[in-house]
Amino acid sequence: MEPGAAWPPWNFELPNWTMEPAARAPAPGLPGESESTEKYGSWIQTSFPNNSGGVQLVDHYAAVTHHGPIENGAQESLEVALHDMEIEIHDNPIHVFEELAHEFEADVDMIKVKIHRYPPNIRDLGDWCTVPRIVAFGPYHHGRQELKKAERVKHVAAYHCIRESRYSVREIYDAVVLVADNARNLYDKDVMAGISNDDFYHMMFFDACFLVQFMAWRVSEKEVDPSLRSYFHCNRRGINHDIHLLENQLPWQVVKVVLGFRPLPLEEFVAPWRGLLQDRRRILRGKTSLGLDDSYEPPHLLGLLRYYIVGRREVPKPPKDNFKSLSYSLSAIELAEMGITLTANETTELINMGLKRNGIFAELSLAPLSLDYARANRLVNMAAFELCTVPSFPDADFEDTAVCSYLRILSMLVHREEDVHELRTKGILQGGAGLTNKQALDFFTSLQSVSFGFSYVVTMLEIETYRFDRRMQTKLHAFLHKKKKTIFTVLTTIVAVVSILGTLVGILVRLNPIKAAP
Structure with missing residues (x-):
């Protein structure tokens, strides 16, 4: 079978996909032909049900933001709304502070699951431990020139991930979109302000497919397509480096969705990383003895691997009074x-x-x-x-x-x-x-x-x-x-003196019989 003929995965309902403009404004869809092929490649367009109210709201703000032509009535309405807002803020400015406080509290509440940026004392260590070498996961390093080669490989990985899952593109992509809005809130707001929803959905989809295929390769090379297997093998050190970077993480909820379609034995993937800080490791015969803790929900892959590298310890905390x-x-x-x-x-x-x-x-x-x-x-x-x-x-x-x-x-x-x-x-x-x-x-x-x-x-x-x-x-x-050198010197001297005295005594003992002889 030709490669082109082999592309449509199982359950791929071609009649349901259309290349014509949708009758209604489309909601976030799959990466389409109109997208930049450098970013997303060539993908089939589709349309999804939309919320007209949400689209109107987006269109209204898009018009205001991009300073496009606005009807006189809309312009006057906007000016009145802004004027009323100014009056409200002037009369009761505490609302502005309340909004900032609520936003800050929400960030603190999500501190365990957010995709964090490096703290200054870690960032100062340099690029060797903070910047990816081969592939970017998520938005923080997306678009770096030296990482663009991996963007094409992500499309290849997505293709094989879909084929091996036996599900359609639409089914997997829709499932990623369902969790992507929540995942978006886990990244730095300043970074996300410059990324559209569609671009973010595509990023999550391709990145998660690539990561899952790499995880599958780590578990069993035979389970991965030979061309992808060769790429992973040649770049394994760089990718191993990149999946451990704090700023290069995907929300686990996104990865988990793709794993639901393309499952792999997660226990066998995690087990070898436990002893990776040492050269000498126990040889595991047969299946690994690692038991995954179902009560732990990691924020991302780095959090998952760290959990098992650190281990657990039951030790009572000493009273704080002891710390004086x-x-x-x-x-x-x-x-x-x-x-x-x-x-x-x-x-x-x-x-x-x-x-x-x-x-x-x-x-x-x-x-x-x-x-x-x-x-x-x-x-x-x-x-x-x-x-x-x-x-x-x-x-x-x-x-x-x-x-x-x-x-x-x-x-x-x-x-x-x-x-x-x-x-x-x-x-x-x-x-x-x-x-x-x-x-x-x-x-x-x-x-x-x-x-x-x-x-x-x-x-x-x-x-x-x-x-x-x-x-x-x-x-x-x-x-x-402190005095061990002095003590050693004294003891050495004593031993030497005793040895000399012993030698003299021995000589004297041997001389005495000679003197006693007639």
């Missing part, structure tokens, strides 16, 4: 002076951090990390997600700020390249490839402005409690640690 007079920063040397050693735990989940007492000593245990630029990118974006979605770090749960806590502890421990080397000797930083000691030092020190996560505060409280409970032992251990 607490040191929020300790060096690796200070920890060593207290008898606290650094150790890597066996888990891959970042939430598992804290102090473990072992007799008269203690261990500060952290999840191991194989640090390269790809993993640094994921850590930065997961931390940015926490910074944007947690209104109050002191009141947050352990899991909500785990990445910030993890990064703050590591940044607290390193001040010199020697400190990074120490983390390597303790197994916290693993692998020979990746960032050098100098690069790792620069990375961690650049994150010292990240907010304190609750796990970080609790860990510092555990250290403070350990120091208080073992005041005498801690002072003795600090003295021994």
Whole structure:
């Protein structure tokens, strides 16, 4: 069969589609021939039922906004309305402030689900961890010149997604449009002001189809068309980078709609990402043992992956009174002076951090990390997600700020390249490839402005409690640690003197029989 003949998917009702202008004003429809082929390609036009009142309202404001010809009566009506508005604002300006306050409250209420922009302290780190390399998802980076090649691939991905779903274009597109209006409210209003509804619907449709096809390829390459498979394989590193960027996310409700038509085993997609911060991972035989938490509804793909990389931890929160007079920063040397050693735990989940007492000593245990630029990118974006979605770090749960806590502890421990080397000797930083000691030092020190996560505060409280409970032992251990070179020198000298004395005694013992002989 020719490629052109194979295009119409199953249930594709061609007689119901028309190329003629609709009798009524069309509601948002599929990408049509009149659209720019650079943005949307060549797609079949259609018409949908419309709301005449809504269209009249849009037409009226479009005429006013674009300064088109307006009838005299409409012009006078508009002037009267504006005059009445000015009088109302002058008489009771509080309405203006109330509207702004309500809009602000609505944004705060949606803080967990919005598609956020980077906070300044993360954006300042540079393009390497904030700007997509291959493909743009959503409006924030849409239209970048270096990402335009992927726009054509999105159409190919949409074609295969539709064919493999066995549903029609109209069915899938209509389902995306149903949730797209709500999804639009999740993006920055200033950015969305320059994007029409139709353009946004098309963007959500193509982007979601591309992402779902990439997810399907990650689960099983054989399930994806060979040409698309080859593209994903060649660009996998760049796409893996791009799907983790905070500003490059699609609302999960949109992705979920497409997954409903083109399903895939989501559990098998998520499982390999859990241990992606380490080089050494457990070999999973057969099906993965990951159990998805049905109670968690992610805001987007980054939120979903972060949820399982962080993990869950049941630990009671200590009373807030314990946070009086607490040191929020300790060096690796200070920890060593207290008898606290650094150790890597066996888990891959970042939430598992804290102090473990072992007799008269203690261990500060952290999840191991194989640090390269790809993993640094994921850590930065997961931390940015926490910074944007947690209104109050002191009141947050352990899991909500785990990445910030993890990064703050590591940044607290390193001040010199020697400190990074120490983390390597303790197994916290693993692998020979990746960032050098100098690069790792620069990375961690650049994150010292990240907010304190609750796990970080609790860990510092555990250290403070350990120091208080073992005041005498801690002072003795600090003295021994500070004077260890002197003590080692003295002990070495004593051993040397004893050795010399022993040698002399041995010589004398051997000489005595000679003197006693006649």
